[in-house]
Amino acid sequence: MKIKRWLVGVCLLAAGVVLIAGSFAVLSAAAQTSAKQAAPAAAKDEMIARGKYVMNAGSCHDCHSPKTMTAQGPVPDATRILSGHPAGEKLPPFKKEDIGPEKWVLFSPGFTASVGPWGVVCSQNLTPDENTGIGLWTEEMFKSALRTGKHMGMGRPISPPMPWAAVGGLSDEDLAAVYAYLKSIPPIKNAVPGPLSVEDYLAK
Numbered sequence: 091m092k093i094k095r096w097l098v099g100v101c102l103l104a105a106g107v108v109l110i111a112g113s114f115a116v117l118s119a120a121a122q123t124s125a126k127q128a129a130p131a132a133a134k135d136e137m138i139a140r141g142k143y144v145m146n147a148g149s150c151h152d153c154h155s156p157k158t159m160t161a162q163g164p165v166p167d168a169t170r171i172l173s174g175h176p177a178g179e180k181l182p183p184f185k186k187e188d189i190g191p192e193k194w195v196l197f198s199p200g201f202t203a204s205v206g207p208w209g210v211v212c213s214q215n216l217t218p219d220e221n222t223g224i225g226l227w228t229e230e231m232f233k234s235a236l237r238t239g240k241h242m243g244m245g246r247p248i249s250p251p252m253p254w255a256a257v258g259g260l261s262d263e264d265l266a267a268v269y270a271y272l273k274s275i276p277p278i279k280n281a282v283p284g285p286l287s288v289e290d291y292l293a294k
């Protein structure tokens with residue numbers, strides 16, 4: 091009887107050890123999987139935060155975000171962040187004689203459109219909208235546009251006042267972070283018109 095009880099005790103103990111070891115294995119496997127999933131997500135969040143920081147410091151909002159006017163001047167409109175010059179916003183009238191290399195350069199009150207010897211130029215929509223923003227641009231196209239000064243990295247020259255050479259001087263990591271941030275913001279449909287010469291604009 092005594093031996094039997096002793097045997098049962100040993101068996102129960104062994105079963106307990108196996109159970110505990112088993113649950114440790116399951117737990118640690120689960121922890122490893124969630125750590126594996128958490129690491130890239132955390133790295134992505136960090137990259138997006140870096141891109142946001144670079145864009146704030148790089149004054150991208152000055153030209154690319156529509157504004158609301160306040161007593162302190164124009165401030166980016168949080169509901170339309172980085173969506174470029176509002177397509178429906180008409181520019182105030184101006185005279186051709188006032189524009190030229192030795193004359194004036196004009197900016198719309200929200201800084202999203204300018205008129206100068208380079209023509210009438212509106213800031214582009216940088217949100218990830220597929221038809222009117224950069225939704226279909228690859229990271230390579232984005233970097234190449236800013237490094238070569240060519241529209242989408244291969245088209246017409248990017249017009250002033252876009253400071254593409256300065257922005258293109260950012261490191262590969264910073265440009266990748268800016269791209270990741272732009273892909274993370276809400277897409278906004280806004281078909282910004284392309285640049286026009288002053289003559290073509292006034293003849294419209």
Ligand code: HEC
Nearest residue numbers: 148149150153212213214235240241242248249251252257
């Ligand atoms: C002084 C105004 C100004 C500032 C500041 C500015 N941009 Fe622009 N940006 C423009 C204008 C205007 C265009 C449109 C030029 C054109 O259509 O040729 C443009 C176009 C672009 C384009 C599209 C290029 C292409 O291939 O057509 C990208 C991308 C861009 N800007 C990114 C940025 C980023 C990122 C920043 C901040 C680091 C920034 N811009 C700051 C005015 C500005």
